[in-house]
Amino acid sequence: MSTAEAAGSNACEAVCAAALSFIANSGAPEIHAEDEGPSGEVANRDFAFGRKENFWNEWEAFCTRVETGSATLSCVIDFAYSDGGRLHGSLKELERCYCFHDPEKGFPDELLAVVHAHTTEKWVDRKELAAGRTLQRITSVNARHANKTNVTFIQEKKQYQVVPAPNNKTMAKWRDMPEEERIWIPGGAGLVPSVPPKDSMYKERYVGVGKVIQAGEKFCKKADLSYSLR
Numbered sequence: 001m002s003t004a005e006a007a008g009s010n011a012c013e014a015v016c017a018a019a020l021s022f023i024a025n026s027g028a029p030e031i032h033a034e035d036e037g038p039s040g041e042v043a044n045r046d047f048a049f050g051r052k053e054n055f056w057n058e059w060e061a062f063c064t065r066v067e068t069g070s071a072t073l074s075c076v077i078d079f080a081y082s083d084g085g086r087l088h089g090s091l092k093e094l095e096r097c098y099c100f101h102d103p104e105k106g107f108p109d110e111l112l113a114v115v116h117a118h119t120t121e122k123w124v125d126r127k128e129l130a131a132g133r134t135l136q137r138i139t140s141v142n143a144r145h146a147n148k149t150n151v152t153f154i155q156e157k158k159q160y161q162v163v164p165a166p167n168n169k170t171m172a173k174w175r176d177m178p179e180e181e182r183i184w185i186p187g188g189a190g191l192v193p194s195v196p197p198k199d200s201m202y203k204e205r206y207v208g209v210g211k212v213i214q215a216g217e218k219f220c221k222k223a224d225l226s227y228s229l230r
Contacts, residue, residue: 056205059143059164062102062113063208066215071102071113073219080123083175094121096135098216105145112146112153115212120179134217137183137192140174141165141209164209167202186210 065071081087081095098115101108118140144161146153166174166182174182181196187210188194195206 055162059162060208061104062143063211065102065104066100067211070104071100073216074099074101074112076216076220076223078126081118086175090122090124092123094119094123094126094135096216098212098219099146106147110148113143114146114155115141115143115216117141117213117216120183134220135213136185136189137179138165138185138213139182141213165202165206166196166199167205168199170198171196186213 062071076099077097079095079097080092082092087093096117096119098117100113100115102111102113105111105113117135117138119135120137120139121135140163142161142163144156144158146155148154165184171177171182181198183192184194184196184199184206185192186194186206194210195203199206
């Protein structure tokens with residue numbers, strides 16, 4: 001298996017296209033990641049994380065499957081996050097996308113669980129991370145499924161995604177908060193806490209999220225770089 005790194009300043013769809021062609025050639029499944037554009041076809045609702053009636057049960061069960069190894073990683077894609085064009089140039093941030101096979105929910109070659117980790121890491125500093133250094137300042141995590149359509153994977157529309165972190169309504173506009181109030185890292189490290197202060201009441205929820213992120217970071221250290229645009 002391989003790690004795919006994609007760089008660029010265009011929309012995520014265009015950025016990922018080049019990286020994913022490399023994934024396809026390596027024999028690993030493709031994933032078509034959508035960021036700020038339309039997300040294509042909607043995945044089967046039976047597999048959705050985002051059904052309100054079982055959101056946390058579905059998510060926590062997935063975290064357990066990642067921890068036990070029954071849900072496994074296929075690839076990791078890094079790209080520059082512009083927040084809908086609000087962040088320009090050196091202000092763009094690194095977003096990391098972890099792609100999991102989850103046989104519990106569907107055939108591994110037909111369904112992926114896609115977990116996105118937003119960070120305050122600057123994209124221009126990406127080369128420092130390329131050596132395998134783990135993410136240091138995570139702000140938000142969201143997840144959705146992707147179904148295979150013809151020869152590519154299409155993610156669910158954003159309204160079907162789940163956001164396991166942050167949880168507190170006061171952090172709904174986390175993008176506009178000071179960095180020190182919104183950053184965290186699994187287990188905590190130095191001045192970066194394991195849970196943002198305003199989300200401390202949901203500390204237990206960060207345990208499962210942390211396990212998923214740690215599995216992804218472990219994969220990054222062991223895998224080979226498949227492709228980079230720069």
